[in-house]
Amino acid sequence: MRVGVITFPGTLDDKDAARAITRSGAQAVSLWHGDADLKRVEAVILPGGFSYGDYLRAGAISRFAPVMKSVIEAAGEGMPVLGICNGFQVLCESHLLPGALTRNSDLHFLCRDQEIEITSNKTPWTRTFSINEKIVIPIKNGEGSFQCDDKTLAQLEDQGRVIARYVGDNPNGSRNLIAGISNEQGNVVGLMPHPEHAIDPLTGPSGAGLGFFTSILNSMVK
Amino acid sequence: MAKIVVDVMLKPEILDPQGDAVASALLRLGFSFAQSVRQGKRFEIEVEGEPTASQISQVEKAAELLLSNSVIETYVVRVEK
Amino acid sequence: MAKIVVDVMLKPEILDPQGDAVASALLRLGFSFAQSVRQGKRFEIEVEGEPTASQISQVEKAAELLLSNSVIETYVVRVEK
Amino acid sequence: MSLDTVATAQSSPNTKQPFAELGLKSDEYARIKEILGRRPTSSELAMYSVMWSEHCSYKSSKVHLRQFADKAPESAALLVGIGENAGVVDVGQGYAVTFKIESHNHPSFVEPYQGAATGIGGIVRDILTMGARPIAVMDPLRFGPADAVDTRRVLPGIVAGIGGYGNSLGLPNIGGEVVFDRTYAGNPLVNALCVGVMKHSDIKLAKAAGVGNLVVLFGAKTGGDGIGGVSVLASETFGASGATKRPSVQVGDPFVEKILIECSLEIFAEDLVLGIQDLGGAGLSCATSELASGGSGGMKVALDRVPLRDPSLSPEEILMSESQERMCAIVEPGKFPRFLQICKKWDVSVTAIGEVTDGNRLEITWNGQLIVDVPPRTVAHEGPVYSRPMAQPDYIDQVNSQKVNIPILQTAIEVKAAVLKLAAAPNLADKSWVTSQYDKYVQGNTIQSHPEDSGMVRIDESTHLGVAISTDANANWSYLNPYQGAKLALAEAARNIATAGARPLAVTNCLNFGSPEDPGVMWQFAETVRGLADGCLEMGLPITGGNVSFYNQTGAVAILPTPVIGVLGVIADVRTRTLMSFDTAGLDLFLLGQTDEDLAGSEWAFLHGERTGQAPAADLAREMRLIELLLAGHAAKLFHAAHDLSQGGLSAGLTEMVLRHSVGAIISVENVGVLLLSESPGRVVVALDPSKAIDLQELATHYSIKAEKIGVTGGNSLIINDCIIDLDELRHAHTSTFPRLFG
């Protein structure tokens, strides 16, 4: 299975995402922001980092990259898309996901090991988790506070589209402790914490993040 | 050269931790004038000569598309001397 | 309630990577109006009733002390309706 | 202002020039005239003044730093030594590692965020310039008193700046230091370390060779940043000469630097450059003169081709500008088209500004007119050298002869109070408030970082080869005895590597001192260098590079002598590393090393306002035996955990160990007061399975290191004899200091 990883100028965690894909048994394919060609991938990851320096708003400039046109199209046709951290921000700015990610409530960049609870395993990215499973993976961002209006929030909750929540104290002020959400179809997922940094206890707080990558493999390989 | 200014502010219902932090810092410094503080962005765009109507409508478009995020922000465009 | 606005901008000689990034993004999107873009901060301060002269001079002080960094920024205080 | 060309200079020999305002002494100015056989043009004067400044020429330190070469131990690992942008060491399997520390002290006081940010930016470019991919950063920091009002401005700004820049570059932050002392109040220290990795064949040097090859400038445009900033440190302020205002601080653009890194690495991978130099202090003056003198000497540059951010800049200012995020490369004309393509891909601006010539002069023109015509070596390497007067300051005898007058603990109540007080002391308290603002996970190779003894990164995923680095300084000891202080810092850094199971391999350093024009400071500096050079010889560790930062003082008050020593080590398999603490009960705790009554310069003395007595004498032979013991124990899989003891002694060491994984310990010792508080060097606490105690004893005997069982692990408290401290209470003391002080 071919999973694409997009590199925008300023993307940082593309190699980590590719490593995680490879570890899960799939093939990682590099995609370049300036190239609209998705190279026959079956799923796409928008990794973390500071694309365009996070200038203006995180994700605001990357959203207009040529590759995003293809991603938006493919997402509409059901291709699984995962945005991690900065990738989540790009997905929100692209309106593939509702809401926005704003400045952390304490105004500091925060890097720590974070417990999250998987609250939906209906998406192709969370399939291998059991519902309410708790895992510890890194969080690291300065603009990770998920905000949206009340109506959107109610919708997300009612439709079971909150896919992960922070456990314990709120690390960044996100509404309803939201760590990740999906679109209505469930194929597009945004996640603030970093599963690609938790694929091996040697280099991360756990190996549990690998579940996101094996999920996508399991969803595609029937 | 003239200047077109775009002010972008968070919508009132969106949490503004920066504004709140400023408000409490003001109090700590003994300044009591503020009922509330909101922090937004100000873009100063230099254009050649007097801004034309079409230029301003272009800026409006850019403000809508790029400079602000309508999910959380509002914007105002104006010409400044 | 009235509003006092403080605009804080980087001094012209200070590099503004953010403004530059916005300027190039505008160009990539086909907007050609901007000779240059500078990005600054806008503080909206709500005060009780009409702002008094003493309040405004307090805000000036706060702008100097807290809202701006005189090493790299300048500020302007004004009352807005 | 009219253009001051070489021709004008020849025809107007008596024009008055502001050499003194530029920080040059009259004899230095006279020497420039002698070198050139005429007065310098204003552009030449700008170049010489900035390159002959203390910061660039090392004119006060050179005579001392020579010892690093003279006393250098034999080292097969050293591939590139002192003198290049950074030293390079062989770490095996075809890999080479380069690392270096630099200071960005003064700018960080003026504008903490940007000062610290550009400090990271500068050291990262140094590492990149060697041909390496930067893989991690560290940040040894010093501040004024923790509760001082200005520290609340300076510390959060500096921390945010280091995070803001380093995080955006995708470099994990794997360690550093945060230390407070009133002498740093008007002069915080921001030292930044970067480490990079490459294959042996990828090493790049700063040299311009091959007639006709192009001099290529790429990266950010040139603005008026930091003009005169370098030489101003050593002199009065530089008069504003330009038409528009010049910025007083440099602003960094980490996004541009990230792009520049990726673009450069792609260019290196295709072997498109012959020589390369980053633009740091002294900007183009430095890059052109160093590249030229690193090669055959001839270079022509058309300065008007330099892309400008501020079109009003004069040629003098362009030569001195310290705008960030720029690089200068030497490229064969045939390879330039491909070079351009890669820059285009990354959206990096690039301009050929000159070429290598067959002469031995550096010639710079401005719109066709010759404004600089100099032998480049005289600018880059043949600056003035001073043997500044030095004298042992009076305080030394005074403080050395005084006793350390502090309470020594006896009762359980006193023990508990002291342990809690040390746990909460700003110098020893939990630094998560700082370190959680740094990305430690990016790149996916971080094996350990704060709060472990050293930072460790994997450099090969298939073989598990890794490197470990620690930076250390003990300014209290350096104050009492700079010679011993340097050796002790070196030993501590090496020990912090060895506790993890890595073998120390090479040393970098950043020497932070007051004014070299003060004979007392100069003596501290000379003693430090002598100590470090002797120490490195004794330990067989080569110094690969470093940095000297003088003029760190507020008014007449110099900072404590602060030599920050970084030691890099290698570990063949990172999966085997020893962690700093235990996560299970029932282990034996052993104290390795001898504890004497070393309270002088200790944290306990500091907390009682005492800086008297005599620093311990470093016993580096013993330190090396301890290191060998640690490595042998690691190889034999003896240790469950190993933790170095330093500031705060056994009290702080135990605190850090029990809190790390929330497993307590029961300690039973004699002479508890001294044992807890003393900071005798060369000590490590190890945890091991009781069945392995015998093996440890054997090793200890073999290496002649004292090993004494001091307790066992387990429970929810730290119990020291009859004193019981609940872990929650200890944690609260340890973790609440920074949030309380900094929000």
Ligand SMILES: Nc1ncnc2c1ncn2[C@@H]1O[C@H](COP(=O)(O)OP(=O)(O)O)[C@@H](O)[C@H]1O
């Ligand atoms: N400024 C900093 N940046 C990154 N890490 C830091 C910083 N300050 C302290 N640390 C880390 O916190 C841990 C504890 O610091 P410290 O008490 O100074 O340790 P030690 O005494 O062993 O040198 C170490 O891992 C150190 O690297």
Ligand SMILES: [Mg+2]
């Ligand atoms: Mg240590």
